[in-house]
Amino acid sequence: xxxxxxxDLKKELENKEYEYGFYTDIESETFPVGLNEEIxxxxxxxxxxxxxxxxxxxxxxxxxxxxVEPEWxxxxxxxxxxxxxxxxxxxxxxPKYNSIDEVDPELLETxxxxxxxxEEQKKLAGVAVDIVMDSVSVATTFKDTLAKKGIIFCSxxxxxxxxxxxxxxxxxxxxxxxDNFYAALNSAVFSDGSFCYIPKGVRCPMELSTYFRxxxxxxxxxxxxxxxxxxGSYVSYLEGCTAPSRDENQLxxxxxxxIALDNAEIKYSxxxxxxxxxxxxxxxxYNFVTKRGLCEKNAKISWTQVETGSAVTWKYPSCVLKxxxxxxxxxxIAVTNNFQQADTGTKMIHLxxxxxxxxxxxxxxxxxxxxxxxxxxxxxxxxxNARNFSQCDSLLMGNNCGAHTFPYIEAKNKTAKxxxxxxxxxxxxxxxxYCNQRGIDTEKAxxxxxxxxxxxxxNKLPMEFAVEAQKLLEISLEGSVG
Amino acid sequence: MLKIKDLQAGLEGKKILQGxxxxxxxxxxxxxxxxxxxxxxxxxxxxxxxxxxxxxxxxITFENEDITELDPEERAHKGIFLSFQYPVEIPGVxxxxxxxxxxxxxxxxxxxxxxxxxxxxxxxKEKADLLEIDRxxxxxxxxxxxxxxxxxxxEIFQMAMMEPKLAILDETDSGLxxxxxxxxxxxxxxxxxxxxxxxVITHYQRLxxxxxxxxxxxxxxxxxxxxxxxxxxxxxxxxxxDWIKEELV
Numbered sequence: 001x002x003x004x005x006x007x008d009l010k011k012e013l014e015n016k017e018y019e020y021g022f023y024t025d026i027e028s029e030t031f032p033v034g035l036n037e038e039i040x041x042x043x044x045x046x047x048x049x050x051x052x053x054x055x056x057x058x059x060x061x062x063x064x065x066x067x068v069e070p071e072w073x074x075x076x077x078x079x080x081x082x083x084x085x086x087x088x089x090x091x092x093x094x095p096k097y098n099s100i101d102e103v104d105p106e107l108l109e110t111x112x113x114x115x116x117x118x119e120e121q122k123k124l125a126g127v128a129v130d131i132v133m134d135s136v137s138v139a140t141t142f143k144d145t146l147a148k149k150g151i152i153f154c155s156x157x158x159x160x161x162x163x164x165x166x167x168x169x170x171x172x173x174x175x176x177x178x179d180n181f182y183a184a185l186n187s188a189v190f191s192d193g194s195f196c197y198i199p200k201g202v203r204c205p206m207e208l209s210t211y212f213r214x215x216x217x218x219x220x221x222x223x224x225x226x227x228x229x230x231x232g233s234y235v236s237y238l239e240g241c242t243a244p245s246r247d248e249n250q251l252x253x254x255x256x257x258x259i260a261l262d263n264a265e266i267k268y269s270x271x272x273x274x275x276x277x278x279x280x281x282x283x284x285x286y287n288f289v290t291k292r293g294l295c296e297k298n299a300k301i302s303w304t305q306v307e308t309g310s311a312v313t314w315k316y317p318s319c320v321l322k323x324x325x326x327x328x329x330x331x332x333i334a335v336t337n338n339f340q341q342a343d344t345g346t347k348m349i350h351l352x353x354x355x356x357x358x359x360x361x362x363x364x365x366x367x368x369x370x371x372x373x374x375x376x377x378x379x380x381x382x383x384x385n386a387r388n389f390s391q392c393d394s395l396l397m398g399n400n401c402g403a404h405t406f407p408y409i410e411a412k413n414k415t416a417k418x419x420x421x422x423x424x425x426x427x428x429x430x431x432x433x434y435c436n437q438r439g440i441d442t443e444k445a446x447x448x449x450x451x452x453x454x455x456x457x458x459n460k461l462p463m464e465f466a467v468e469a470q471k472l473l474e475i476s477l478e479g480s481v482g
Numbered sequence: 483m484l485k486i487k488d489l490q491a492g493l494e495g496k497k498i499l500q501g502x503x504x505x506x507x508x509x510x511x512x513x514x515x516x517x518x519x520x521x522x523x524x525x526x527x528x529x530x531x532x533x534x535x536x537x538x539x540x541x542i543t544f545e546n547e548d549i550t551e552l553d554p555e556e557r558a559h560k561g562i563f564l565s566f567q568y569p570v571e572i573p574g575v576x577x578x579x580x581x582x583x584x585x586x587x588x589x590x591x592x593x594x595x596x597x598x599x600x601x602x603x604x605x606x607k608e609k610a611d612l613l614e615i616d617r618x619x620x621x622x623x624x625x626x627x628x629x630x631x632x633x634x635x636x637e638i639f640q641m642a643m644m645e646p647k648l649a650i651l652d653e654t655d656s657g658l659x660x661x662x663x664x665x666x667x668x669x670x671x672x673x674x675x676x677x678x679x680x681x682v683i684t685h686y687q688r689l690x691x692x693x694x695x696x697x698x699x700x701x702x703x704x705x706x707x708x709x710x711x712x713x714x715x716x717x718x719x720x721x722x723x724d725w726i727k728e729e730l731v
Contacts (some may be wrong), residue, residue, distance in 0.1 A: 040717055083568050111649055222698050272630045377684065429534070430570050431570045431572060433532050433533075433554060434566065434570045434572075435554065435555075435572075435584075436531075436554035436558065437530050437531075437554050437555075437558055437563075437564050437566075438558060438580070438581075438584035438587075438640065438644070439554075439584050439585075439587045439588035439591065439644070440555060440583055440587045441553070441555045441556035441587065442555075444583070444587060448572070448575055448579075448580070448583060449573070449575070451575070452572055452573055452574030452575035452623070452624075453573060453574055454574070455575075456574070457573035464622070
């Protein structure tokens with residue numbers, strides 16, 4: 001009775017090469033490796049930044065020099081040599097495109113390989129795309145439509161030049177320069193990223209979407225994103241990432257700051273598929289990201305993430321629920337395979353009265369990977385009637401992987417209600433056989449089970465993103481999790 | 483349709499089936515009865531192709547084709563359906579989504595396109611009505627939190643949707659109250675035709691009042707030790723299995 005067993009699956013999975021491992025040869029200008037005040041100044045100069053920005057970067061650099069890399073996460077890796085990284089790389093040709101025909105064909109080819117061609121994107125009604133390729137924005141569409149509503153959606157570099165009052169007011173207010181080692185590094189050397197401002201009372205008519213991509217060998221990527229939703233406004237922001245395969249580890253240390261003013265709502269969705277390393281655990285992206293949002297009165301921030309890539313992930317999209325009645329949500333699917341390690345979760349800081357937060361985390365581990373959920377729910381003394389509900393589910397495939405849950409709860413107000421639920425399950429032979437008996441082969445069966453497991457989170461993603469996320473889940477577990 | 487010759491099979495080195503011979507023709511209903519541990523469920527699993535069971539001897543042919551080397555899904559594609567004694571839960575996957583996937587995967591194996599959604603919905607409605615299944619039930623996660631009766635009814639619903647040539651009902655009556663039993667049996671009877679066949683595995687004669695078998699086989703220690711008509715089932719109900727054991731000695 002020859003049958004495709006779980007062991008066969010594992011083998012097939014190990015042999016599954018990273019599908020997006022290709023490299024686009026676009027002429028780039030890259031700084032020499034190393035980091036010092038001169039490099040920081042040079043980055044700022046290169047980007048034609050005003051003096052205040054240069055100073056802000058230098059201040060961050062000085063903080064960073066005094067800090068040490070954190071070691072508390074449940075991940076093991078060789079620490080990057082920060083003096084052996086080039087901190088700036090930009091595509092040389094940077095014309096302003098009026099139409100898609102003017103875009104470098106090679107770049108378009110890259111997007112085609114990713115299955116997110118601009119042609120396709122343009123047809124996807126309601127999606128404006130700000131493409132960040134190796135740190136510098138090269139194309140922005142739908143800008144006019146947005147401009148009519150007073151919405152600003154541009155690269156952070158442009159925002160520094162054109163909207164300095166907004167950047168000055170909000171940059172570093174949610175994630176301070178010295179927040180942590182990587183945030184300080186990012187503040188000193190961030191190359192580019194996205195900026196978004198939604199004016200008072202405006203409902204952004206489309207999903208704002210950015211595709212990030214690491215492209216140059218040995219180039220660290222330091223994205224900076226700032227989203228400001230003014231009073232009573234609403235925006236849904238999508239961030240998707242893929243990277244070509246590389247032998248040496250690539251460092252990614254992004255900072256994302258969200259500000260939801262009174263009665264505003266921000267939905268921030270991420271699909272992350274960076275190169276996870278090969279089946280021996282070599283190579284792959286180090287993803288050390290600081291994401292945090294601030295909610296003023298009656299505001300709401302939802303983080304939704306689908307994490308399938310990176311060799312090492314260290315990421316805790318958090319909400320500071322400062323205003324009364326504000327709401328924070330975190331929905332996450334993290335998939336690890338082969339030698340991937342993920343330590344991800346969230347922090348919900350309840351400061352205001354009647355603040356509510358929901359955490360749904362789904363971890364899927366396969367191969368020899370380690371998947372950790374780490375979450376903090378903090379209720380401050382002033383946060384009367386704060387509520388939190390957390391649910392952490394882990395799904396294991398095979399016997400060589402690990403799932404860990406580290407929930408921290410600090411309640412300093414007696415009226416707080418905090419609930420935590422956790423489950424761990426394994427895809428059983430019986431489940432697979434049941435599906436097989438109904439004519440569903442093992443790969444499809446695993447995909448079905450994984451999708452079912454992740455459903456509560458997938459449902460939170462915008463429609464077009466959910467499809468892509470489902471595809472990524474299947475790709476990253478393909479062979480074993482078809 | 484199904485021919486089993488001298489089938490010997492076991493689990494982890496332990497021999498369970500010790501030479502089964504059975505032939506099932508289209509239009510027939512066979513009942514397999516026997517005490518606990520006699521190998522009834524093993525027989526069902528081996529026919530369906532569950533990999534843990536090791537087949538050491540004999541042959542299984544389905545519509546004149548040797549199926550012993552086929553994967554369980556390939557056997558399913560050929561029209562073999564097993565109604566599980568203990569149906570598994572698949573959280574987050576609705577009954578509708580599951581059956582849709584099952585049907586379309588089966589069609590794909592035959593080079594056919596997916597069933598159009600409108601046809602699928604029509605069929606689901608029709609079969610749900612047949613088995614008196616509430617439509618709300620179909621959007622629940624597969625078997626999650628289902629009562630014993632709901633699980634079994636769901637199995638028969640899937641059977642109705644898959645339209646198999648050979649259905650094996652493994653202790654479908656266990657956990658059913660009399661009303662649910664009647665509904666399930668009624669469903670099975672309505673789905674019966676001269677072209678398909680049913681194997682009913684059961685402890686009790688009770689179910690056979692509603693699904694009337696053409697043949698009754700008694701399985702003991704991995705062998706079919708006695709075969710007869712439905713009267714044999716009544717005899718077993720009345721006298722238990724001991725008299726057969728004595729007969730064998």
